[in-house]
Amino acid sequence: MTTITLAQGDITRQSADAIVNAANSSLLGGGGVDGAIHRRGGPAILEECRKLRASEYGGGLPTGRAVATTAGDLDARWVIHTVGPVWSPGEDRSELLASCYRASLGVADALGARTVAFPAISTGVYGWPMDDGARIAVETVRAARTSVEEVRFVLFDERAHEAFVRRLGRPHAR
Numbered sequence: 001m002t003t004i005t006l007a008q009g010d011i012t013r014q015s016a017d018a019i020v021n022a023a024n025s026s027l028l029g030g031g032g033v034d035g036a037i038h039r040r041g042g043p044a045i046l047e048e049c050r051k052l053r054a055s056e057y058g059g060g061l062p063t064g065r066a067v068a069t070t071a072g073d074l075d076a077r078w079v080i081h082t083v084g085p086v087w088s089p090g091e092d093r094s095e096l097l098a099s100c101y102r103a104s105l106g107v108a109d110a111l112g113a114r115t116v117a118f119p120a121i122s123t124g125v126y127g128w129p130m131d132d133g134a135r136i137a138v139e140t141v142r143a144a145r146t147s148v149e150e151v152r153f154v155l156f157d158e159r160a161h162e163a164f165v166r167r168l169g170r171p172h173a174r
């Protein structure tokens with residue numbers, strides 16, 4: 001049984017077995033969560049990302065997929081990098097966004113991670129509307145078959161936090 005919890009603030013301040021990064025397919029860093037994770041996690045994360053690019057992900061990490069590295073100096077054992085879809089008004093990319101959550105939980109299961117902190121993938125630079133991003137995140141995690149015991153959504157601001165509270169039905173709902 002997976003418990004869903006909510007937290008508000010900077011995901012790089014969280015303590016968890018795995019922290020999920022809203023990365024891009026280059027795996028080489030960017031803004032938002034990605035920038036914050038590499039800044040606070042230090043160079044060990046980027047070093048492993050470069051190795052992934054030099055080996056199995058030479059063409060980059062495809063949208064909807066996930067891969068783990070060390071968490072460097074973060075208070076976590078792993079960072080799980082996943083690439084969300086860019087929001088498109090004309091094309092339904094929901095399945096790719098759901099895939100990010102499923103694939104990340106799959107990687108977490110393979111690692112034996114019991115607590116996983118997720119940001120609201122694609123709802124920043126990639127432009128996904130927050131309410132719909134929250135819906136997909138919560139529905140996908142609720143439906144997932146996973147051994148992860150706690151999925152913690154870490155929302156940067158009050159507006160995002162409220163969107164997830166509404167979606168869960170009550171604060172810190174299970």
Ligand code: AR6
Nearest residue numbers: 010011022024030031032033034036122123124125126156
């Ligand atoms: N902790 C928690 N949430 C955060 C933080 C933080 N430190 N910083 C931002 N958010 P984004 P995306 C929220 O842009 O939309 C990068 O350049 C933010 O308010 O980080 O998937 C990558 O390299 C938003 O609600 O990720 C990619 O190029 C959510 O996290 C691209 O951005 C996701 O915002 C990925 O875009």
